[in-house]
Amino acid sequence: MVLTRSTTEQLARRKTVQPPTTMMTRSQMITQYKRPNYVELDIDIDFDEASKAWNKNKIKTSNGCYRYKK
DSSP states (O other): OOOOHHHHHHHHHHTOOOOOOOOOOHHHHHHHTOOOOOOOOOOOOOHHHHHHHHHTTEEEOGGGOEEEOO
């Protein structure tokens, strides 16, 4: 913004001066929008039980294939 006599008078009447806008660089934007630190969850999965539940409604065929029970 170029300050001329008329613009300074207008600003004096408003009594507020807006600060100049600053442009953010790419690296500043990346650091601003980084995800917060993740939270580690304590998960306990019983894979034997999960496998039994998955196989409950299936029939094993050849070559490791399965088909559903009717």
